[in-house]
Amino acid sequence: MEITQINLNHCDTAQQLLWQSMTETKCDVAIISEPYQVPPDNGNWVSDRTGMAAIHVMGRFPIQEVVESASEGFVIAKINGVFVCSCYTPPRWTVEQFSQVLEQLTNKLIGRKPVVIGGDFNAWAVEWGSRVTNARGYILQEALAKLEVRLCNEGSVNTFRKDGRESIIDVTFCSPNLAANMNWKVSEEYTHSDHQAIHYRIGQRTPVATRRSITDGRKWKTKTFNKDLFIEALRPDGGVDNIDATELKRRMMMACDTTMLRKSEPTNSRRPAYWWNETLSTLRAACLRARRRAQRARTETEIEERKSAFREARSAFKLEIKRSKSNCYKRLCREADANPWGDAYRVVVAKIKVRPP
Incomplete structure (x- = not known):
């Protein structure tokens, strides 16, 4: 499974960009801290009782089981045989409350394998790149050691x-058997949040086929197959001596075309967000460039100028999304009157998936 992990900082634009990014990267699961909104009664989403930790599935693997969603600070769901846990522990929590939530989390996960735990714990530890280890960092490591x-x-x-403030507070843990070929990395893509997205893979990647089928991916409606017509179409119009594989393939495909109707091209289950366009792609790239320039500024004058340019780029991007x-x-409203089962229907259905029992 391909997984994205991110804190959306309760930002609508950041959540909309996450949807588009998951489509572009063919991501299966998003582990989210501070989502802007968790759609109600949507089987592709599950969250803790506060809505601050969430899991969103998109693609090949549905939510098989909701293990825990009544607690505060974490949610657990079983996806493709893996227990996925999304966490968010806000900095306002006391050390005691932080410790209690982690105890509840570990009690829910003991005996369940394999597991992936990701989220914004607001904890520092030198083990994941912080300058020092604070109380939360020690507690988190001791709790998950169980x-x-x-x-x-x-x-x-x-x-x-x-x-100008930077830290490593988004952390990922997993069972040892899932760590092979994980390729964990912090993405530099623009997220419109004050957190960067983290991308990683668990399990084995589906091997890429090195040989194409003899039909090059073309398919036919076999219900329209006519045996007699197929045999007639295969009859050689000349000799059959020394026929090679390429010629045999050509004749087979011609006979199939003569005998059966072609299937329509399969629809892409990972369509871009219905509102996405080339202008938004350009503005997103401009935001990324402006942010990088602001981060590289050295003098006070440069810092202020480039921060201002970044704010303008962000505002233009957000305005264009709206x-x-x-x-x-x-447009969808107008089209729905003429074609109720078109794009408008697809958008609505995507928002109201029924949650599995």
Whole structure:
């Protein structure tokens, strides 16, 4: 499974960008801290009772079981045989409350394997790249040691960046058997949040086929197959001596075309967000460039100028998202009158998936 882990900072634009990013990267699961909104009665989403820790699935693997969603600070769901836990422990919590929530989390996960735990714990530890280890860092490591999980963070890239303040507070743990070929990394893509996204993979990647089928991916409606017509279409119009594989393939495909109707191209289950367009792609890239320039500024004058340019780029991007969503919504409303089962129906269905029992 391909997983994205991120703190959205309760930002609508950041959550909309996450949807688009999951589509572009073919991500299966998002482990989310501080989502903007968890859609109610949507089987692709599950959250803790406060809505501050959430899991969103998109793609090949549905939520098989909701293990825990009544607690505060974490949610657990079984996805493709893996127990996925999303966490968020706000900095306002006392050490005692932090410790109690971690105890509840470990009690829920003891005996359940394999497991992935990710989230914003607001904890520092030198083990995952912080300058020092604070009380939360010690408590977190001691609590999760009961589960026989290993730390997945690699390198020292900061996951939280805001106004010159940077730290590593987004952490991932998993069962040892899931760590192979994980490829854990902090993404530099623009998120519109003060946290960077983390991408990683668990389990074995599906092997890429090195040989294509003889039909090059083309398919036919076999219900329309006519045996007599197929045999007639295969009759050689010349000799059959020394026929090679390429010629045999060509004749087979022609006979199939003669005998059966072609299937339509399969629809892509990972369509971009209905409001996404090329202008937004350009503005997102501009935001990323402006942010990088601001981070590299040295003098006070440079810092202020580049921060101002970044704020302008962010505002333009956010405004264009609102404009595009508004225009697309109006278009969908108009089209729904003429074609109720078109794009408008698809968008609505995507928002009201029924949660499995």
